[in-house]
Amino acid sequence: MQKAISQAVIKRLPRYYRYLGELMDEGIERISSSELSQRMKVTASQIRQDLNNFGGFGHQGYGYHVPTLYNEIGNLLGVNDHHNMIIIGAGNLGRALANYENFSKRGTSIIGVFDNDPSVIGSVTGKHQIKDIKGVEAFVKEHGVDIAAICIPKSAAGEVAKNLAGLGVRAFWNFSHMDLELPEEYIVENVHLSESLMQISYMIQDQDKKREKDK
Amino acid sequence: MQKAISQAVIKRLPRYYRYLGELMDEGIERISSSELSQRMKVTASQIRQDLNNFGGFGHQGYGYHVPTLYNEIGNLLGVNDHHNMIIIGAGNLGRALANYENFSKRGTSIIGVFDNDPSVIGSVTGKHQIKDIKGVEAFVKEHGVDIAAICIPKSAAGEVAKNLAGLGVRAFWNFSHMDLELPEEYIVENVHLSESLMQISYMIQDQDKKREKDK
Structure with a gap:
């Protein structure tokens, strides 16, 4: 047990x-x-x-x-399992994730990168040709997707995540500046970069206070 | 108190x-x-x-x-203080950080983006013209830098961070796939993306095990 x-x-x-x-x-x-x-x-x-x-x-x-x-x-850690991931949003952050080579060594394959910007769709980042977000539903149904990395602004993130959840995507790697509202059974891992940076500014300030006191 | x-x-x-x-x-x-x-x-x-x-x-x-x-x-959180940040490494991740508008609203200004790749130096990302890493020492001395975001591979990250620490940079936002070895008084906030993704694959596997048991 x-x-x-x-x-x-x-x-x-x-x-x-x-x-x-x-x-x-x-x-x-x-x-x-x-x-x-x-x-x-x-x-x-x-x-x-x-x-x-x-x-x-x-x-x-x-x-x-x-x-x-x-x-x-x-x-x-499931490294020897195999999980498929798609990336939603091919801005700099989405591209950064698309080009990480470490992920596949750890059991996760990136099988698609999607965007809604016509000037970006069709262009290539690393090994991936960026696909039209309009095709994401058919893509998920055809290939089976375990994880979606959400790299789009918060104005669109919630709806996109909800749609993907409805299509059977069970885990979300959320980089948008909001909490996704999904039923409890969905797996959500948040990476809130500006909050991570705020930890640093807190610690700087805290250090300053202590140094001031020790004077 | x-x-x-x-x-x-x-x-x-x-x-x-x-x-x-x-x-x-x-x-x-x-x-x-x-x-x-x-x-x-x-x-x-x-x-x-x-x-x-x-x-x-x-x-x-x-x-x-x-x-x-x-x-x-x-x-x-020090949002009303003002901190200067530089970004080391102008790959996709460094560019993603350089283009975040939220950071300045939270008190941190990005004042320089550095790389060592001649094909990248001089090009522009968002509001920033990418500078030659060779000039970082003079830059830090001239402008004063509180925070360095480390967005370079682990082979170079440790040495660069040590040099910057010696120049008076007190906080490090570490995106490289290693732990920075710095004396205790330095502030280090790590964002290990592949470890974040491994949490997801752990949770997927854990959910599978539970579902298997409930059958």
Whole structure:
């Protein structure tokens, strides 16, 4: 029986996967939780706790077997499954995503890039010829799409997402500056860039306050 | 005396700010925590708790005064301060950031976009003419730069960030596929896109497992 895994642990898994991938590239076969802890700058006890959620792949005194742990976490992350993704919006951000080579290594193939701008439709970005958004319904029905990356302004994002959800797209990677209103069973992962930037300005201000106080 | 605010609350602040901005746009002056709760799909008690961290801007029975709360949270987020940002790397992602209009409304001005590719240097993206990375040191010294957005491959990101840190850049918005190794006093906000996508593939797989079990 697998117990429910906390959202916080799940959020940390891709980072473990990245570090283990680097260890693989370096040809390292075994690593102790304390060595991994130094590399990742988290405590060794956090690492042990996190990995224990998955039955723990470590053996007392021997550390972790890197390739096993890498594969197991990859499986948990669905890296060895195959998911199709389309990108809605071929502005700079949509193009940036369309040209990421890392995604396919992690199990997600970009199978279409769509826009509504006639001056953009038909042009090529990376390996993709940009398609007319009018054809997205037929495309989704024909190819089956798991994930849609929403890279359009918020004025259009909500409606487009709703339509795609109705066509069977189950997961949304949302870059628009709004929260998508979709029934609970849909998977939504938000990347709100201006909110990420605001964290930085908060931290700058917070640092200034502390420095002022320490004077 | 202001008490220390948890990282979790700080992460939620920009979202409050966004919703309050929308209420302002709609001309709504007052809102109760339960109405705000419905809009934002978080519990009213969470809202009250979060905002109590800042002395609480609500009055029992009257709800929150939207413009006051909006401004106060904006102040906390440093929106009314002014920060200069440069973008390192004028690929699609760097260009996407360079063309975001929202950032300046939130207190951050993009004052330079840099690349090392001769075929790109001198060309224009949005309001910015792309500058030669060789000139970045002189530029930072002349203009003062608070934030650098790192939009280059991981092979170069670490060194560039270290150099900029040495020149007085205090905050890094890191889009490269690695963790920047900088002394603790530097502010680093990571946006790891492929890790964000892996969350989605995890959730798809998790949903599949649950559905399989429920059959």
